[in-house]
Amino acid sequence: MIVTIDGPSGVGKSTVARRLAQRLGFGFLDTGAMYRAITFCSLEEKAPVGSEAFNNLLQKIRIEIRDGEVRVNGRDISGDIRTGRINRHVSEVADCPTVRNRLVEMQRQIASSGKFVCEGRDQGTVVFPDAICKIFLTASEQVRAHRRALQIGGDTKAEDVLIEQRQRDQRDAQRPTGRLVPASDAHLFHCDDLSEDDVVDRLEAMIREKIDRQPP
Numbered sequence: 001m002i003v004t005i006d007g008p009s010g011v012g013k014s015t016v017a018r019r020l021a022q023r024l025g026f027g028f029l030d031t032g033a034m035y036r037a038i039t040f041c042s043l044e045e046k047a048p049v050g051s052e053a054f055n056n057l058l059q060k061i062r063i064e065i066r067d068g069e070v071r072v073n074g075r076d077i078s079g080d081i082r083t084g085r086i087n088r089h090v091s092e093v094a095d096c097p098t099v100r101n102r103l104v105e106m107q108r109q110i111a112s113s114g115k116f117v118c119e120g121r122d123q124g125t126v127v128f129p130d131a132i133c134k135i136f137l138t139a140s141e142q143v144r145a146h147r148r149a150l151q152i153g154g155d156t157k158a159e160d161v162l163i164e165q166r167q168r169d170q171r172d173a174q175r176p177t178g179r180l181v182p183a184s185d186a187h188l189f190h191c192d193d194l195s196e197d198d199v200v201d202r203l204e205a206m207i208r209e210k211i212d213r214q215p216p
């Protein structure tokens with residue numbers, strides 16, 4: 001049983017999806033972390049996207065995601081994947097069809113083991129077209145940039161985040177496969193004027209209703 005939560009960066013998907021998974025007793029799959037993990041390895045091993053070394057890396061990579069911890073071939077890289085350097089390079093990795101095919105396969109494999117809330121860009125459209133409930137979260141770009149700047153902390157300015165965010169939005173929306181677009185049967189949910197608790201409460205109610213309507 002799969003619930004998908006897709007949407008642009010900075011909309012609060014990860015937090016909302018994690019909290020929903022806890023409330024529903026489902027596993028949580030943060031697929032952005034998987035693209036970030038491959039980006040980290042590609043940079044560390046100096047294996048640029050498309051090179052032979054990169055393709056070898058992709059063949060051998062084993063990604064485990066559990067309770068917010070991200071491991072690659074057994075090594076914990078959770079603290080290394082949310083840096084500015086990864087942010088700048090991850091779109092190039094996410095554009096690569098070989099990467100996408102490999103990750104789609106891994107995501108289906110992970111989720112086949114039970115009930116999952118899967119969060120990303122293409123979960124409702126490509127990875128789990130038969131999901132029981134598909135949600136597409138949106139918020140204005142100003143609200144998203146403000147939220148991201150607060151998350152990063154220090155003296156990060158929302159105006160600076162906004163510039164990088166626009167570039168990533170554009171790239172996410174234009175990617176030939178797995179681009180950021182709501183599934184035709186997704187619920188569009190706009191979060192600007194709602195607190196995080198309200199978003200989680202409303203989505204939980206919506207998902208539970210869908211689950212209750214499922215034949216036994």
Ligand code: DC
Nearest residue numbers: 009031032033035090094120121122
């Ligand atoms: O959600 P995030 O910011 O951690 O995602 C990191 C990058 O990975 C972002 O540029 C979009 C991409 N991504 C993707 O293409 N498909 C997914 N299912 C998840 C993330």
